[in-house]
Amino acid sequence: xxxxxxxxGIDIEHIGRFSHLGESALRRGAARWLSQDEREWxxxxxxxxxxxxxxxxxxxxxxxxxxxxxxxHEARLVMRGSAALGRATTxxxxxxxxxxxxxxxxxxxxxxxxxxxxxxxxxLLEDLLDTARNAAAHLP
Amino acid sequence: xxxxxIEPRVRELLVQALGVPSTSIDPDFSASSxxxxxxxxxxxxxxxxxxxxxxxxxxxxxxxxxxxxxIVEAVATHLHGSA
Numbered sequence: 001x002x003x004x005x006x007x008x009g010i011d012i013e014h015i016g017r018f019s020h021l022g023e024s025a026l027r028r029g030a031a032r033w034l035s036q037d038e039r040e041w042x043x044x045x046x047x048x049x050x051x052x053x054x055x056x057x058x059x060x061x062x063x064x065x066x067x068x069x070x071x072x073h074e075a076r077l078v079m080r081g082s083a084a085l086g087r088a089t090t091x092x093x094x095x096x097x098x099x100x101x102x103x104x105x106x107x108x109x110x111x112x113x114x115x116x117x118x119x120x121x122x123x124l125l126e127d128l129l130d131t132a133r134n135a136a137a138h139l140p
Numbered sequence: 141x142x143x144x145x146i147e148p149r150v151r152e153l154l155v156q157a158l159g160v161p162s163t164s165i166d167p168d169f170s171a172s173s174x175x176x177x178x179x180x181x182x183x184x185x186x187x188x189x190x191x192x193x194x195x196x197x198x199x200x201x202x203x204x205x206x207x208x209x210x211i212v213e214a215v216a217t218h219l220h221g222s223a
Contacts, residue, residue, distance in 0.1 A: 017180060020159030025188055032187035056180050071199045073183060 006096060007115040008128070009064025011057045015107045018053060026052060033059070033073040041079040050083045054109055058088040058100045061113035066098055089122070099125040146193075146215050153192060154208060157185035170207035177206070189215065 018026060030039055030052055038055050045051035055077065063072035075098065077088040084104040091097050099121040100113035112132070114125045154169065155162050158176040171177035177185075186202055189195070189211060195218040197205065205211050 013180065017178075018184065021157070021184060025156065025184060028191050029184045029187045032190065033183050053180075056183065060179055071202060072179065073202075074199070 006117060007065040009061040009113040011061040011111045013053055013057045013109045015050065015109060018049060035076045038077055038079060045083045047083055054083050054102055057109050057111040058102060061100050061111040062098045065113040066093060066096055066115040097121040101125055101129055141219055143212055143216055146212050149192060150211050153185065153188045157181055157188050165208060167209060
């Protein structure tokens, strides 16, 4: 039985969120707000712009789940998966651990983050995602 | 560089980072009255301002810089060491 969550964060971004920005502005933003590892993950994705949006969406969701984490940009995330579907974690704020999951749905990226003490965040996130899927399956 | 020189450059950065028309940026332009001033666009705006003026804002400043006036003041303070 995982421990109780201490926070939940949701972020939804339109895929064209940064479409008004030029390449240099996006590169500057990535250099300022993403860690080296996060930038490397972005570089491996088919669409670099979309990957940048995913990382920032994860940071935003993580910050909403655990607002005492300084600023949204301060979370250093370990990214797994693709820009379309994946998971991110950080233990930077131990003993609170944060897990985030994202999925591209239509023109949006939907990200859900959960903060929990110990190692329970990942399991809680799975439970929450399952609950959301079940609820969606029963929509009229 | 004085405020009269800083203001038009900040205005242009707001236009670029938020994707809003320059005519919408009056002296009271702020995040609270601008739907396009989202949290992610805010990050992009801050990094653009820092790069444009060669300044670096603290976490507290990043949270507080939510108005046209505030950004101009903060840049002027960084460049001149006083408000």
